[in-house]
Amino acid sequence: MKKNIAIIMGGYSSEVAISLKSGNVVYKHLDREKYEPYRIHILQEGWFLVDSEETRYPVNKHDFSVMYNDVKITFDCVFNAIHGAPGENGVILAYLDLLHIPHTSAPFYQMALTFNKRDTLSILKKYDIPSATSVYLNNGDTIHIENIIEKVGLPCFVKPNNAGSSFGISKVHTKEGLIPAIEKAYKEDSEILIESFLEGTEVSVGVLEFENETIVLPITEIVSENDFFDYEAKYEGKSQEITPARISSEEERKVSAISKKVYEVLNMSGFSRSEYILVNGIPHFLEMNTVPGLTEESILPQQAQQAGITLTRLFDNAISQAINKNS
Template sequence: MKNIAIIMGGYSSEYKISLISGNLVHQYLDKTKYNGYCIHIFKEKWVYVDDSETEFPIDKNDFSVTVDGTKINFDCVFNAIHGTPGEDGLMQAYLELLEIPQTSCDYYQAALTFNKRDTLSVLKPYGIKSAVSYYLNKGDKIYTDEIVKKVGLPCFVKPNKAGSSFGISKVKTEAELPIAIEVAYQEDNEIIIESFLDGTEVSVGVINYKGVITVLPITEIVSENDFFDYEAKYLGKSQEITPARISDEMTEKVGAIAKRAYELLKMKGFSRSEFIIVNDEPFMLEMNTVPGMTNESLLPQQALAAGISLEDLFANAIELALVK
């Protein structure tokens, strides 16, 4: 039996969703092969939480835990942390130094894809299109007329490094820009302002499944709100249609782009890329490397549509990490 640490929580606004993801992974872990341990990672404490909610501190020197006098080391870490430090490369680098296999991509890929601006810049020379954008760093002077001239209205103001749609605003008038910028700065000190793409939004899961890079059935997102925000993602204010209502040609095209991005960035483990299709052209928004694993989340829905059970999906991730 392999000891698997399922890390969850994290230091960002996404910690609640991460705890749900981590607990779902624990629930569907094959108990005949793996001993699953729920590890909560917070700024103030790293602890193993057992079934009775008792907490045991993690020894950060070797990422082990001592329970009733017995020291437990982990064969593999299943990463279910959305946001920092699980999705931005910090945990990946720490675990690599300790030589503990983990299920997500390597630290450089995590750091790169966590930065929307840099991801799109790296992929652009390969013909992967993205929205017209304008960048701000905290402290920069804000010229609203300049922003509107470049990206047009309506536009989206987003934290550059945050997930689950925290800090994102859809801006319809120039006067709303400073307020939206302040909201985004609450999540991050870098901001990306993007032109509004009026088209079909799709989400494409790409995973390494049994050693083969596999594009999962594509999900179309129809939000009741102005965009696919937190409410739409987690509180049922959207329709998520898998497979997406797009032509076979477009399914092929957007799937090929998502797969190419996965390969170009030398990804491992799970990825979920978001696109908006405008006039038969897919524009990439971002790539998530630790996508949600809740029952509402897109990647588990896509895996089930592909005939891959959650037990199988999670075991596959662990087995591939152990092979490395």
């Protein structure tokens, strides 16, 4: 008997449009012989099952069910394709856990932790994972520009602490540019992170549970046409994403080892894609994405393809792992 799969997409952040694209790709590639997939839009204005005619059917939040064509639909598993809140920060996963509905992401605590950049960095520092020098600010804190620049130097990066897809991020080259960058970041989040610039090769590494073991996918080198790997570079073709990365075998070994260590230290499961800068051959951790882009053009699917894993097999594995953990 086919299993009903809810593919949740959308969300409450600036990443809604990107999430809808990812969710629709999952919907397209799920094996119809094994699964009956349903698109579930999680939006600020409500939660809805959306059919092929784009008709909306409201989700009953008491048990995460939907009345569709006069039949009550319940779900055997939820495929999480929400970038940002409430999918990537763990909120909706805690709700699903209360209802005992399996989902394809890590446990809600791990999702919440890794969505918080500063908390993730704080933990990884205890395990001697290299990262940039950083300063943390909360909205309302007094801003001491000279002290910040003295610590992180110029250029530096200003980032929202809880946001993705490079929304709200600025690369700051001058003292005068720091306040506007901080104001921009605060539009996305009340907590921000200011980091030193790391000169080196940027790489992106997919790590996931696949067929009951943790695997590191082929590494992608990021070459941005812009000043950094911003929204345009990620989603509008302003970058080269080269898989496998043009790095030495020793650098590849180091990046793979540290990526697997980070995944395991953070007690992750499901998908992850982490970014590193190689500085003099040493990988420096930037951040982890636990609901990475899942379109055909996205980095993690590119890496899976390089490893000989089709999207159908990749998504099937995520669902099988989730259901087996809860059986």
